[in-house]
Amino acid sequence: MHIQQDQDSIIIRCENSLDYLDISEINTLAFSSPNEAKLVELIRKSDRYLSELSLVAERDGKVVGHILYSYIDLVGQETFTVLGLAPLAVHPQFQRQGIGTALVKSSLEIANDQQEALVIVLGDPQFYNPPSAP
Numbered sequence: 001m002h003i004q005q006d007q008d009s010i011i012i013r014c015e016n017s018l019d020y021l022d023i024s025e026i027n028t029l030a031f032s033s034p035n036e037a038k039l040v041e042l043i044r045k046s047d048r049y050l051s052e053l054s055l056v057a058e059r060d061g062k063v064v065g066h067i068l069y070s071y072i073d074l075v076g077q078e079t080f081t082v083l084g085l086a087p088l089a090v091h092p093q094f095q096r097q098g099i100g101t102a103l104v105k106s107s108l109e110i111a112n113d114q115q116e117a118l119v120i121v122l123g124d125p126q127f128y129n130p131p132s133a134p
């Protein structure tokens with residue numbers, strides 16, 4: 001998937017094992033902590049990992065952003081398995097250029113195509129539901 005942004009083109013594609021080091025670095029830098037990079041590694045090893053919804057954003061051949069979803073269970077009288085969005089990270093040098101938005105939009109399109117019923121996210125409403133959102 002290509003997203004044209006002004007002069008720059010962002011490619012959104014599924015992650016592969018060659019991206020793992022870059023993804024780890026981006027998460028560590030973006031969150032100023034190794035915890036989210038470790039979470040990504042744990043999810044990848046689990047049966048909750050969704051390869052088709054683990055995406056990277058590439059600009060000029062460089063991985064600059066990453067998004068990952070995993071299945072989580074909402075447990076009550078019934079159990080519903082839904083998508084959890086986390087973590088989402090953009091390299092600090094590439095933030096505020098629309099890359100996070102592109103990763104969210106592309107991944108939600110895939111989730112929608114897969115007829116996933118619900119996505120849960122904990123995050124800043126300024127990013128996930130900005131005033132300019134339709």
Ligand SMILES: CC(C)(COP(=O)(O)OP(=O)(O)OC[C@H]1O[C@@H](n2cnc3c(N)ncnc32)[C@H](O)[C@@H]1OP(=O)(O)O)[C@@H](O)C(=O)NCCC(=O)NCCS
Pocket residue numbers: 030031087088089090091094095096097098099100101102122123124126127128130
């Ligand atoms: C949050 C994050 C993924 C956003 O990625 P990004 O590529 O910078 O986001 P975009 O450029 O698509 O931002 C679109 C809009 O969202 C809002 N926004 C972006 N980053 C934001 C932030 N950190 N906090 C609040 N609002 C934010 C702004 O309104 C922005 O529009 P503007 O630049 O015209 O003001 C990125 O800042 C990041 O990696 N942060 C550290 C990790 C993190 O917090 N991840 C999310 C966990 S819920």
